[in-house]
Amino acid sequence: MxxxxxxxxxxxxxxxxxxxxxxxxxxxxxxxxxxxxxxxxxxxxxxxxxxxxxxxxxxxxxxxxxxxxxxxxxxxxxxxxxxxxxAERIRRLFLGAESLWLFLQLVVSTGNKLAAFRQLDGPLSDSAPYRIWKRFVRAQAAIRAALIPLCSPPVVPSGNPESVTLAHLQKAFGGQSLNPIAAFQAKLQTFFL
Ligand SMILES: [Zn+2]
Structure with missing residues (x-):
């Protein structure tokens, strides 16, 4: 254990x-x-x-x-x-792993953090999406290092680092009953953020 x-x-x-x-x-x-x-x-x-x-x-x-x-x-x-x-819980965050996953995917696909956050339908402060995004960006190196032993990073055409990290998570943990962030935490016994 x-x-x-x-x-x-x-x-x-x-x-x-x-x-x-x-x-x-x-x-x-x-x-x-x-x-x-x-x-x-x-x-x-x-x-x-x-x-x-x-x-x-x-x-x-x-x-x-x-x-x-x-x-x-x-x-x-x-x-x-x-x-x-x-595993559904994210430390020091009022969003669960499922909402965080949705938020990060929306930001990567639309580039609009505030609009992405508003789609989550939760209590909202306008600075929250930027804080959460910053935490994710800072955590990326550790997230990728943890994923590499599981599978190689996917090739994302002209992808920025964030979209590559999300695609890597999807490749490692997509198609499970847990969303990829919760699966990451449960499988690797490490906090996502
Ligand atoms: Zn003891």
């Missing part, structure tokens, strides 16, 4: 493709080694991440939760926590 590191807070995180997978993880909690101290038997549920619902008001069925390696009541864990995230 691999773990994603949350760059901001340096919390280890496990990314789940579905609620079913998350429930299965919970069911095996007592048999699962802690990602910090590698001990088995001391993991317990530790509530949901705060602000999650607020940040993800456009998403339908997503949760993120914390797990605690208990050192209380004579438990011998390390006292640290880690988080469980759903």
């Amino acid at each position: 691999s773990w994603a590191d949350d760059g901001e807070t340096v919390i280890k995180s496990r990314i789940y493709a579905s609620e079913k997978e998350l429930d299965e993880f919970y069911a095996r909690l007592k048999l699962t080694p802690c990602p910090h101290c590698n001990q088995t038997g001391s993991l317990i549920k530790h509530g949901f991440l705060r602000g999650y619902d607020h940040e993800n008001q456009l998403q339908k069925t997503t949760r993120a939760a914390r797990v605690f390696c208990s050192n209380r009541n004579r438990a011998s864990g390390c006292g640290r926590t880690f988080s469980l995230s759903m």
Whole structure:
């Protein structure tokens, strides 16, 4: 099992493709080694991440939760926590992976960030599309580096770097039940942005 590191807070995180997978993880909690101290038997549920619902008001069925390696009541864990995230969730963003995928595709095809964002039908601040786009542009090198072991980048005639990255995602993860961004996060256990 691999773990994603949350760059901001340096919390280890496990990314789940579905609620079913998350429930299965919970069911095996007592048999699962802690990602910090590698001990088995001391993991317990530790509530949901705060602000999650607020940040993800456009998403339908997503949760993120914390797990605690208990050192209380004579438990011998390390006292640290880690988080469980759903692949549909994008860190520090109120858009889910599906909406983000749609937004990025629209920007690449139309060149108009604001118009693309308005099609998402969500709470809107006029600076949000530019911020989100900038995050994507900054993340591109890491996204491509993660995709290359899966498949070679497609040839996009006269494509700009952004359209090549999206086409690469589509090539690697198109045609699955998850959208390519959620599939990227679940398969690679790393955050897209
Ligand atoms: Zn531990």
